Amino acid sequence: MLPLLVLVSLFSFAIIQLMPGDYLTRARLDPQIKQETLNALARRYGLDKPFMTRYLAWVKGILTRGDFGTSFETRQPVFFTLFLGSRLQWTLVVSISTMIITWLFAIPLGIYSATHQYKASDHGLTFFGFLGLSIPNFFFALVVLWLLVAVFKVGNYGLGIGGLFDNRFIAAPWSVAKLGNLLWHIWPAWLVIGTSGMAGLLRYMRGSLLDTLSLQYVQTARAKGLSEHIVVYKHAVRNAINPLVSMLGMTLPNLVAGSLVTAIVLNLPTVERAFWSALQMQDEYVIMGGLLFFSLFLLLGNLLADILLAWVDPRIRYN
Amino acid sequence: MIGLRRKKGLDEELEYREYVSLSQGQMIWRAFRKHRLGNIGTVIVVVLVSAAVFAEFFAPYHYAEQFRLYPFSPPTTFHFRTEDRFTLRPFVYKTTREFDPETYQPTFVEDSSKKYHIRFFVRGYEYRLLGLFKTNVHLFGARANDGSEVPVFLLGTDTFGRDLLSRTLIGGRISLAVGPLVILFSFPFSIVLGGLSGYYGGGIDMFLQRFGEVFMAIPALPILLAMGAALGGFGLSATMIFLGIIVSLSVISWAGGARVIRGQVLAIREMDFVTAAKAAGANDLRIILRHITPNVMSYLVVAATLTIPYMMLTEAALSFLGYGVREPMTSWGQLLNAATNISGIEQHPWLLIPGVFIVVGVLAFNFMGDALRDAVDPFTIV
Numbered sequence: 001m002l003p004l005l006v007l008v009s010l011f012s013f014a015i016i017q018l019m020p021g022d023y024l025t026r027a028r029l030d031p032q033i034k035q036e037t038l039n040a041l042a043r044r045y046g047l048d049k050p051f052m053t054r055y056l057a058w059v060k061g062i063l064t065r066g067d068f069g070t071s072f073e074t075r076q077p078v079f080f081t082l083f084l085g086s087r088l089q090w091t092l093v094v095s096i097s098t099m100i101i102t103w104l105f106a107i108p109l110g111i112y113s114a115t116h117q118y119k120a121s122d123h124g125l126t127f128f129g130f131l132g133l134s135i136p137n138f139f140f141a142l143v144v145l146w147l148l149v150a151v152f153k154v155g156n157y158g159l160g161i162g163g164l165f166d167n168r169f170i171a172a173p174w175s176v177a178k179l180g181n182l183l184w185h186i187w188p189a190w191l192v193i194g195t196s197g198m199a200g201l202l203r204y205m206r207g208s209l210l211d212t213l214s215l216q217y218v219q220t221a222r223a224k225g226l227s228e229h230i231v232v233y234k235h236a237v238r239n240a241i242n243p244l245v246s247m248l249g250m251t252l253p254n255l256v257a258g259s260l261v262t263a264i265v266l267n268l269p270t271v272e273r274a275f276w277s278a279l280q281m282q283d284e285y286v287i288m289g290g291l292l293f294f295s296l297f298l299l300l301g302n303l304l305a306d307i308l309l310a311w312v313d314p315r316i317r318y319n
Numbered sequence: 320m321i322g323l324r325r326k327k328g329l330d331e332e333l334e335y336r337e338y339v340s341l342s343q344g345q346m347i348w349r350a351f352r353k354h355r356l357g358n359i360g361t362v363i364v365v366v367l368v369s370a371a372v373f374a375e376f377f378a379p380y381h382y383a384e385q386f387r388l389y390p391f392s393p394p395t396t397f398h399f400r401t402e403d404r405f406t407l408r409p410f411v412y413k414t415t416r417e418f419d420p421e422t423y424q425p426t427f428v429e430d431s432s433k434k435y436h437i438r439f440f441v442r443g444y445e446y447r448l449l450g451l452f453k454t455n456v457h458l459f460g461a462r463a464n465d466g467s468e469v470p471v472f473l474l475g476t477d478t479f480g481r482d483l484l485s486r487t488l489i490g491g492r493i494s495l496a497v498g499p500l501v502i503l504f505s506f507p508f509s510i511v512l513g514g515l516s517g518y519y520g521g522g523i524d525m526f527l528q529r530f531g532e533v534f535m536a537i538p539a540l541p542i543l544l545a546m547g548a549a550l551g552g553f554g555l556s557a558t559m560i561f562l563g564i565i566v567s568l569s570v571i572s573w574a575g576g577a578r579v580i581r582g583q584v585l586a587i588r589e590m591d592f593v594t595a596a597k598a599a600g601a602n603d604l605r606i607i608l609r610h611i612t613p614n615v616m617s618y619l620v621v622a623a624t625l626t627i628p629y630m631m632l633t634e635a636a637l638s639f640l641g642y643g644v645r646e647p648m649t650s651w652g653q654l655l656n657a658a659t660n661i662s663g664i665e666q667h668p669w670l671l672i673p674g675v676f677i678v679v680g681v682l683a684f685n686f687m688g689d690a691l692r693d694a695v696d697p698f699t700i701v
Contacts, residue, residue, distance in 0.1 A: 007533040012542060018549040127356065130689075134628065134681035136635050139674035142658060150665045161661065253538070260540050261636050265659075279544055287545060294538035 110205025249305025357690020547642030
């Protein structure tokens, strides 16, 4: 895992070096800033040194001091810029709650779809699943915003749009009203991000359950005279859900990276948004930190998937 | 393999059954025809592709032409009712932009003194159909009886008064081309590297898989955004940036394909017919080309069909955020870039229409791919 992260960071660092100009490009255009100041700034940020030197200095900083570099924009360590203002917390809240909701809907619907194979309801669910998969997140978010603002005119009812809270709640202590306000702001994110992951999960559950239902032990259970309910839920679903558990670990990182666009459109104060503003400002070290964070999440997710799978299914063993 | 085919005999009353042998392709085609949503999807794909190929014919105006008098014009209203009766010949009125005296909001007011009838196959700007035939015929336009013309904006206009329909049609070319182009760039790598990895195994396999894992551990969208930003600064032309986007998408996506192909090749390599070919003295190249490739082929077709919608979505997201396709080039995602802020959408909701094309296009490709997968699956050996 660690060598992977090193290679990923090297690759990302190379891409970022390719980005035109650097943070000082704007400063250079400003006639009020003297050449000496520019040189001093370039030296301070190491912008005058060759690529490998900068990369190694950056890696050394991480390993020796846990220092991921400094943001050019906020003059704060990258760590603060990316995670400050409880950004990390909101990223986790948004992703994990979305994931739970997706699973709560997708699994029962997948079971329903499998037990009603080729019925109209099965086709209908497949269609809506694919529809959710095919709507780009950003477009769906725009449409939801447009519906709320222009069609339902929620502004007239004192309901705000975008972000996670109305302004008056941001600094307020936690209360039922604040929680309600959070729920009002977060459901578009659930809807937009959730629908894109729903189809895959639903289809997977359906396929897995159909495979299991055709196995002989299910036939035996039926032959014993067990009720269909017990056959499906106690015998088939328990086994059919195993391969899905491995998806649990893999969907989480997808959610984090996938909600990038949604966070931008819906203006959610998450890590993704900090990454996005850094990208626009060409704030190199923050971009690097963000990319590392997303990769780490991806790798951790895969690890989690392997562990969960081995835990759920004792037959699977890794050497 | 044996299939069943109904045949009508010379005697129309008598219907008899005849057993015929079907090739693998024929069986796949039969199974594909049964998937209703897949068939609908295929029809939509064909319609969208033809609309993109003949975009200039369907587009009433050049996609970059700016109608200075019509910025943010809403879709033109078609009238079917004259003073006294209903008519099947729709007509439009000339509109002029006026400002609300109180709010100073621009509105377009119809001047109902003169009717401009919608006419088909009208003359407009000159273009080359399919890049070959010089012509200036366009599908429709509006002209009054005295010969004067007025612009028709079926989907409204953008901030520069450019016709959104024409832009959507031209943009469709880019949006639909992204998937196939990425496949063209990335599949050769996936096939060769995945094939080598699966066929030879051992050290090569180990090295190539670890190499591929790096690319799979990179979060796609964030790195694509960074790549898109990097592309933007070399003063490249829009075409070169577009090619750069294609290459970046290929760099990100080849590894996943290579891994699946490796698995397929690995499984086929253990099949009896490969052992038989080896025993018969066939060399590696012959086994790869004649025995393994045909079996992976059907998988490749399915994978390609399902890659297209994914690439369309990714390109749309990139272009929407301003790091994908750039002006003067346009794509469906790039057109939505004009609809980023909510007050803009509130006043000009028609700017969202290109998004509907993305949804329909991606949905159609997904259904087509799904049907193809179902059709191919039972008839492949692995």
